[in-house]
Amino acid sequence: xxxxxxxxxxxxxxxxxxxxxxxxxxxxxxxxxxxxxxxxxxxxxxxxxxxxxxxxxxxxxxxxxxxxxxxxxxxxxxxxxxxxxxxxxxxxxxxxxxxxxxxxxxxxxxxxxxxxxxxxxxxxxxxxxxxxxxxxxxxxxxxxxxxxxxxxxxxxxxxxxxxxxxxxxxxxxxxxxxxxxxxxxxxxxxxxxxxxxxxxxxxxxxxxxxxxxxxxxxxxxxxxxxxxxxxxxxxxxxxxxxxxxxxxxxxxxxxxxxxxxxxxxxxxxxxxxxxxxxxxxxxxxxxxxxxxxxxxxxxxxxxxxxxxxxxxx
Amino acid sequence: xxxxxxxxxxxxxxxxxxxxxxxxxxxxxxxxxxxxxxxxxxxxxxxxxxxxxxxxxxxxxxxxxxxxxxxxxxxxxxxxxxxxxxxxxxxxxxxxxxxxxxxxxxxxxxxxxxxxxxxxxxxxxxxxxxxxxxxxxxxxxxxxxxxxxxxxxxxxxxxxxxxxxxxxxxxxxxxxxxxxxxxxxxxxxxxxxxxxxxxxxxxxxxxxxxxxxxxxxxxxxxxxxxxxxxxxxxxxxxxxxxxxxxxxxxxxxxxxxxxxxxxxxxxxxxxxx
Numbered sequence: 001x002x003x004x005x006x007x008x009x010x011x012x013x014x015x016x017x018x019x020x021x022x023x024x025x026x027x028x029x030x031x032x033x034x035x036x037x038x039x040x041x042x043x044x045x046x047x048x049x050x051x052x053x054x055x056x057x058x059x060x061x062x063x064x065x066x067x068x069x070x071x072x073x074x075x076x077x078x079x080x081x082x083x084x085x086x087x088x089x090x091x092x093x094x095x096x097x098x099x100x101x102x103x104x105x106x107x108x109x110x111x112x113x114x115x116x117x118x119x120x121x122x123x124x125x126x127x128x129x130x131x132x133x134x135x136x137x138x139x140x141x142x143x144x145x146x147x148x149x150x151x152x153x154x155x156x157x158x159x160x161x162x163x164x165x166x167x168x169x170x171x172x173x174x175x176x177x178x179x180x181x182x183x184x185x186x187x188x189x190x191x192x193x194x195x196x197x198x199x200x201x202x203x204x205x206x207x208x209x210x211x212x213x214x215x216x217x218x219x220x221x222x223x224x225x226x227x228x229x230x231x232x233x234x235x236x237x238x239x240x241x242x243x244x245x246x247x248x249x250x251x252x253x254x255x256x257x258x259x260x261x262x263x264x265x266x267x268x269x270x271x272x273x274x275x276x277x278x279x280x281x282x283x284x285x286x287x288x289x290x291x292x293x294x295x296x297x298x299x300x301x302x303x304x305x306x307x308x309x310x311x312x313x
Numbered sequence: 314x315x316x317x318x319x320x321x322x323x324x325x326x327x328x329x330x331x332x333x334x335x336x337x338x339x340x341x342x343x344x345x346x347x348x349x350x351x352x353x354x355x356x357x358x359x360x361x362x363x364x365x366x367x368x369x370x371x372x373x374x375x376x377x378x379x380x381x382x383x384x385x386x387x388x389x390x391x392x393x394x395x396x397x398x399x400x401x402x403x404x405x406x407x408x409x410x411x412x413x414x415x416x417x418x419x420x421x422x423x424x425x426x427x428x429x430x431x432x433x434x435x436x437x438x439x440x441x442x443x444x445x446x447x448x449x450x451x452x453x454x455x456x457x458x459x460x461x462x463x464x465x466x467x468x469x470x471x472x473x474x475x476x477x478x479x480x481x482x483x484x485x486x487x488x489x490x491x492x493x494x495x496x497x498x499x500x501x502x503x504x505x506x507x508x509x510x511x512x513x514x515x516x517x518x519x520x521x522x523x524x525x526x527x528x529x530x531x532x533x534x535x536x537x538x539x540x541x542x543x544x545x546x547x548x549x550x551x552x553x554x555x556x557x558x559x560x561x562x563x564x565x566x567x568x569x570x571x572x573x574x575x576x577x578x579x580x581x582x583x584x585x586x
Contacts, residue, residue: 074414076412083407085406087403102328106325143407
């Protein structure tokens, strides 16, 4: 059994002048929930379409379960894939159940499965209603239902929680978790890091058609050497003293207002900083420590000028 | 090259067909055809100062002139949206992520729409035929059946062109423009161009192969199929004089019509991949 369910090797794709994918490599292992995060236009959907064989890369190779997505294997591979496209569009004249029947027929799945799948996504009450009358959230649920048909091994979910309310989002990740328990591999995209960072095993940050970093949330934090933000609020009169102590101790970039001091420094300098401040600790009104979030890093990738954590203050 | 799975074509075709049944497209077209057929049958010779059924030959001749405008238009409108519509609405990606090839999707669309067109044509003219049946003999019924079948084949030829446009066009607006342009060209302009060339050159150019040029237009093939099968009407048309015997064989004309169905679809199949 091949362990890398999805293997993307140096693929490139350009649409005219725009390099949508610029040498992207990626592998997703069996049973993994993999998040692909990036801003709109980062290349996530193009990468998805390439992985599904909907667009042909200009260079490079994509293997699904060790097989390229063309030739005779194509149909076999496709039967084991579920895909939820971004901005899903259905046929308004069909009911939810009829929509699923249509896709079940194409996938070679028994029609009897459709009702159960609708129940899984919480749409069984609207099964016979026409999609025309569905809300955005309901359409998204129907899209998810369609992707679940035939118990796929691999699910490609492009912005799966668009249009879902917070309850819907929680239910969605509940189902994702069930699928993972069953052994399915799930790859999903989002532009909201906060939503997926706790719910994926690994993620890849994508921008300008390239993958900037890959790893678990923990690994990404470590590798990127995210700085700490320390805010100090000393009692009246203490502020200049504390600031002077910091500046002589090497924290020359400490910034201050009338009431507080802000220092951004690498994680390992946290203890030296507090050692310097030890004489004034009793005079502090408040101290706030925050880690730079992965979200800040992620936003940083949008602006190409960001070189390192130091400039992030 | 991936082998074709008929079941996938059937799924798409069934959806297209039932969509047209459900949105009452089929019934609307059938009613239009039935009403026109009956009106023409009973009032077609009103201009000559009399009403009432004047025999199937004249009825078919009048129906041909009507159908030659109507069916290509209906077929092109039916076909132009098939692929480009799915693409523009955004449902094409999901469809193509299924275990289906682009060719199967194209064929499914074409056969489903053909079935809808054929069904409404059969139902409309069939109903008219049933109502006219007491008035006509078996031989005339045979002609009438030939008229209906050739109308369906012509519809399929124009549907094939519409589907081709749907594959080639960048968006729906351009596709609809191209479809209307095709109708305009084949139904309104083509014959004028041919006649113009013939008259302008004083019969020098194209005189001998002029009749063969008519085969470049499925609407003309349809006309020839229905006129030259009826000796009485044949004499009413000047065309009879220039038309070679070899081309009046319905089997040959039918084969060329089928070529007209296959060729645009072939281009569409090539371009959709």
